[in-house]
Amino acid sequence: MPPLPRYTQQPWTETYSEIIDVRSSSEFAEDHIPGAINLPVLDDEERAQVGTIYKQVCPFTARKIGAALVSKNISQHLTQHFAEKQKDYHPLLYCWRGGQRSNSMALVLTQIGWRVTLLEGGYKTYRAYVRNQLEHLSEKFTYQILCGLTGSGKTHILHQMRQYGAQVLDLEALANHRGSLLGEEWEGKPSPQPSQKYFESLLLQQLQSFNPAETVWLESESNKIGQVYLPPSLWEKMKQASCVEIHLPITQRVQFLLQEYPHLTTHPDILKAKLEKLKSRYGKEKLSEWYQLIDAGKWEFFVQDMLQFHYDPTYSKSMKRDFTKVERSLSIPDLSNTSLDTLLDSLLPNQVTANL
Template identity: 35%
Template sequence: MIRDISLQDLFSIMEKEPHTMIDVRSPSEFSEATIPGSINIPVFTDKERAEIGILYKRVSKEAANERGLEIFSAKLPAFIRQCKMIDTPKTVFCWRGGMRSKTAATVLDLMGIQANRLSGGVRTYRQWVVMELKKEEFEPELIVLNGYTGSGKTILLKRLVDEGFPVINLEQLAGHRGSIFGQIGLEPNNQKKFDSLLVHELHKFKDEPYVFIEGESKRIGKVLIPSFLFSKKENGIHVFIHLPMEQRVKNILADYNPWEAGDKFIEAFNLIKRRIHLPIAKEIEEKLEKGQFEDSVSLLLEYYYDPRYEYSTKKHLHDNDFLIYADSVDDAFEQLLKLNQSFVKMNQNKKAVHRFFK
């Protein structure tokens, strides 16, 4: 028997036991936005969905339904086989809880495979995400890692995660490193995907005293950080990481692997070279074309990224800034762990003041 469940029902189920969400929409719909953690077992391909849509508009709903049933019938064995391979409880969904998820759930039920069906589909989930962001609620203090490009901030965040600290990695959620070269080797997310992933991170850490993030600008690749979170970041506890230039260059080369995508680096550089003094811009371009990436990265840091960073930090000085001067990322991490004790005390003092004036 098919069981229609609400979004809140789905969340409750997922908290209690392993659960698989099956998005039966077309691959392009799934790629644009879905419920995080879902897998895609499409009822129709993108081309088939377009064909059915044309029939619906130009002929009739009945004609579209008949063609859809004809297409899906041929796929039934493969669809059922894929679903049988999933050994956890399942929930299927489409865009708004319509024919595709209903048909998929009915077929699975007939084959003795129990699966819930999400009422309202992805549209309901998207509405929930938007409403959650509109609440503008996030209580934990933000500890913001800043530093010149290549200072190992992302590496530090990953190590903090490994040590069990609460971390929201905004660049990871955006699928972008935040620079003009930031999309190279990655698949940037759109705003819908970013919002969905971010809301789940905010819920995950809502009861923590503080959360580590990186000092990002308002825009990361294709996405914008919500204003309330950006403002909270600006007024958080800021830690500035300082590493030697040669160490920063090594970090960048290890992260980007420019030898595997030299053409993309040249393409990206062309977008900013007019902002660099002409003789230097020409030298950087020549070194990129020759594959001399260590030299080109050093020049980019010295004549483009470092001056921009210095200009931006002058506008955002804080009374509670912390400075870390380190020889390596390992050294910076050890110093950051020691600073953590200061963060804990600051948070405890803040709570004591809050209780006193409450």
């Protein structure tokens, strides 16, 4: 007799061949367990269709139509995704509440003979776990904040620190945004940020990989990165942390930013549209000056003026408000390998020595 599916409310304590989210693609896109794949038993259109019939016609008719659609979709997954799975295949399945959608697929897979685990309570169980963990896990770490004016290469320095074994929490990478007006990530076209919920899922995954006995390095972000917010518990710990401030000459900052943001010089119309958001703060005349520099291709002058007029004052204001515990200030002439080696030797003497 084939085994029955087993249930768990703590799937993170076990290892599975695969984690399968059987919800629709839009539900999956908003948030899911990191590493899960999406095999919908009802797609968005089918789900809407069944829901409409359930409300406007009758529940029984909706269940019949829904069952036919679910059977069709599971059959397709069996002939495609599951076709090459071996006998020892052991998936974890979940849907929204751990109800009919995941149970439907689990029933078929267990009849085949695979060992299937269902997440009891579905995605809602997982989401409650994420909220609880973020509230408490964030407080277990000691944080060190890397500060510096825009263009000081903070993210670049953190990536170098990670190569030497430091624990680095790259919030901008998780948020897919560089944390400023012009910080939207691009890959030929603007790349969307994760939803707030999926950002929190990714953040939790990263925190769970860290050792609480070691320092976690991160840069001086705002509590809002693009359109996503940091959990309050993490934000409070960041504001209480000690800071190391990096100083880089403005000419080097300008060159670094032009290298890091090539898409802005190749899409001047989009750049101007973004700058429109600053009109109420700086006025039409200042905006016109920036537009003239853009039209003339005077990128060094434009970037330097943006730094001195907008970014540097904004940074100084945020530092006085949020990051007051600057315990060290380090100056470097540029972001060359030689300068970075000297800087890292000061920031991470034990790790750098161990890697020599």
